[in-house]
Amino acid sequence: MSATTPETPTKLQLLELLAAIGTAQWRDFAAAAAHHGLTSTQAKVLAQLNGPLPMRALATLLVCDASNVTGIVDRLEGRGLVRREADASDRRVKNVVATDEGRDVIRRVREEMQATHGALDTLGAEDSATLYALLARLRPGMEKDA
Amino acid sequence: MSATTPETPTKLQLLELLAAIGTAQWRDFAAAAAHHGLTSTQAKVLAQLNGPLPMRALATLLVCDASNVTGIVDRLEGRGLVRREADASDRRVKNVVATDEGRDVIRRVREEMQATHGALDTLGAEDSATLYALLARLRPGMEKDA
DNA sequence: CCCGATGCTTGAGGAGGTCAAGTAAATGCT
């Protein structure tokens, strides 16, 4: 234990801090999305659409019922941010693809998460790398389902 | 750049990782809450109630409209997890206080966030302290509103 | 060829969220 090592936090403190940061980032995201007339759920869906994605895949990613995705995509399609395309090899599936406008909007939403960007900017390269490495170690355990 | 220093991540990578962890933790929390018949929002409210809290204060903490809190507290009160008490010095305000059962339930929810607990357990004391310190530096910037 | 599994939509119903309006109580300004 070197002189510069901070006190070891309790697991509860760490949990609470992690929750606070998660909440803050989510609010930042929701605010940026709202700026473009999107709910946070709609923005989240848009954020997944790097390529065409079947409805089912979307439901799996969001960990929700397929029927829920129908409604969300309906609303996104209504605004012209997304398109349903027939799948070439399976006529049951509909691939969802972001329109040019959709891609543009989600790019701006990401850029406009000012609180998050600002906070991350206070970290130097070395601290960023350390944080990244620690979070990367946490991730697999967190995403495992009970 | 020493041999053991990991590559510096881009801000986008760090942002994405932070979002993933936040999402995973939220899901863990929601699952634990559901185990006790609570929605995640209800559990979140219950988690704030260390002492009596006026409806208005609750709305401010949750960053939502006061009318929304009315409904959430109605449902919690219906299950006997919470009580509305008249305020001694201002007859307009109603203080919300957790019942014994309410306190018990939220304590169990926290304990049952297994994915999160499991992930945090993989970190040693020193790594925990490092992570805690880095997140603590991030927090104020993240909670500042745009 | 038929039968079960898969992909999507629809409809009913609950919870979370906002806004506008209403009531009751506190505060503040002459």
Add this chain to the structure above:
DNA sequence: AGCATTTACTTGACCTCCTCAAGCATCGGG
């Protein structure tokens, strides 16, 4: 004191998100 403004909460209308049950179309394996 008295009247106007503000503040705390509730109600009602209306939307989105979410789940479950049911239905339809298509796919794939005996």
